[in-house]
Amino acid sequence: MKIPSVPKARKLNSLSPSLYEALLVCKARAAWIAFGEKGAMPGRPEAILGSCFHDVIAAAHKGTLLHGGADVEEEARRLFDLKAQERFQKAHETLRAKFRTKEHLPFYHLQRASAAALARKVSPESGVENAGKRQGLQHPARLIEQSLQSKDEMLTGRADLIDVADKVVVDYKTRQEIPGQSEEVTDREKRQLRLYAYLAGQNGITVERGVVALASGRKLSVDLTEAQVNAEADAARAALSRYNAVVAEQSDFEELAQASPINCQYCPSMILCSRFWQTAKPSWEEQVGKHLSGRIVSITRAQLQGVELVTLKLDEVSSTFAIGKEVMLEQVPEQWIIRDDDAPLLEGSLIRVTHVQVAVSTAEQTVLRLNRAKTEVWMLTPHHHQVDS
Numbered sequence: 582m583k584i585p586s587v588p589k590a591r592k593l594n595s596l597s598p599s600l601y602e603a604l605l606v607c608k609a610r611a612a613w614i615a616f617g618e619k620g621a622m623p624g625r626p627e628a629i630l631g632s633c634f635h636d637v638i639a640a641a642h643k644g645t646l647l648h649g650g651a652d653v654e655e656e657a658r659r660l661f662d663l664k665a666q667e668r669f670q671k672a673h674e675t676l677r678a679k680f681r682t683k684e685h686l687p688f689y690h691l692q693r694a695s696a697a698a699l700a701r702k703v704s705p706e707s708g709v710e711n712a713g714k715r716q717g718l719q720h721p722a723r724l725i726e727q728s729l730q731s732k733d734e735m736l737t738g739r740a741d742l743i744d745v746a747d748k749v750v751v752d753y754k755t756r757q758e759i760p761g762q763s764e765e766v767t768d769r770e771k772r773q774l775r776l777y778a779y780l781a782g783q784n785g786i787t788v789e790r791g792v793v794a795l796a797s798g799r800k801l802s803v804d805l806t807e808a809q810v811n812a813e814a815d816a817a818r819a820a821l822s823r824y825n826a827v828v829a830e831q832s833d834f835e836e837l838a839q840a841s842p843i844n845c846q847y848c849p850s851m852i853l854c855s856r857f858w859q860t861a862k863p864s865w866e867e868q869v870g871k872h873l874s875g876r877i878v879s880i881t882r883a884q885l886q887g888v889e890l891v892t893l894k895l896d897e898v899s900s901t902f903a904i905g906k907e908v909m910l911e912q913v914p915e916q917w918i919i920r921d922d923d924a925p926l927l928e929g930s931l932i933r934v935t936h937v938q939v940a941v942s943t944a945e946q947t948v949l950r951l952n953r954a955k956t957e958v959w960m961l962t963p964h965h966h967q968v969d970s
């Protein structure tokens with residue numbers, strides 16, 4: 582398994598809502614999303630399940646869960662299992678080492694049940710979501726996961742659902758509601774909905790309202806005025822033009838990286854971004870979480886139920902959270918460490934670790950543990966050592 586290298590930034594011909602979001606914070610992040618090695622990162626289990634959820638809801642909207650008089654929820658669960666199995670088989674080796682089967686992915690059964698319940702609700706013949714005036718309307722009245730492009734081809738996007746009759750665009754989100762906490766459409770979601778509305782308008786479809794539909798079935802709604810929608814499209818075009826002007830002069834990933842606690846939150850290329858590791862400080866913890874880099878000074882091996890575990894003592898540690906003088910990373914399954922194919926785990930190796938958990942921390946010692954779903958442990962190559970120094 583190879584550690585991916587950072588991509589060279591190139592000109593972007595068009596902008597999707599996700600690339601637009603990346604460009605708003607960091608050009609290097611956008612370059613990774615557009616030109617990075619696909620499948621090189623383990624990714625998150627929730628991303629796999631989120632894609633399966635969307636597959637099921639799209640199929641429900643299209644009415645393809647209704648064949649042969651089958652029960653919609655049963656068909657939805659069957660499709661969810663099928664898609665999850667396909668994605669799990671293609672998933673990164675490290676993710677499959679952490680979770681033995683697709684059913685071991687966190688919240689598998691919850692997401693599957695949510696998808697099935699929502700599928701029943703939105704399925705065309707259920708008579709719940711589609712009652713009344715929509716009866717008799719066929720699919721041309723609704724665009725389901727259809728790719729749209731602006732007339733100048735600079736903006737692209739694929740909304741989950743555009744209901745032409747109701748002039749509404751719907752985006753399904755798998756985030757779970759927190760009991761007692763009021764939910765609202767986030768700024769990011771508003772920008773996304775405005776761009777979808779703009780693309781619909783460019784294709785002759787009027788959209789006046791945006792809906793974020795949560796996995797629970799709850800809907801959060803915002804009005805989308807023509808002025809807001811056009812302003813967002815103008816802002817996206819401007820971001821694209823600025824990026825292209827910069828990369829025409831400077832294509833180096835590290836030079837484009839704009840590291841800050843806000844920008845680097847949730848960044849998918851954090852592990853490869855030397856600028857982040859050179860800049861991050863313990864004061865960044867609240868925004869970015871707990872990450873560290875360091876050199877292995879000793880390795881202690883053990884076996885637990887047939888699993889090879891290593892405990893690593895680290896020095897030269899830099900971190901996004903406060904640590905003691907001595908840092909120990911405990912009980913890491915060796916299979917979870919991402920490295921170049923033939924690189925053995927050696928004392929002296931430099932590692933980067935993301936999303937660790939602190940078991941104990943004093944001024945003298947910090948003991949760290951892993952989070953199965955979130956932590957990644959990467960062993961770096963001599964090339965990375967040079968870039969970092």
Ligand code: SF4
Pocket residue numbers: 606607608609610838839840841844845846848849850851854856857
């Ligand atoms: S880690 Fe930060 S600086 Fe690096 S690419 Fe991501 S957002 Fe940009």
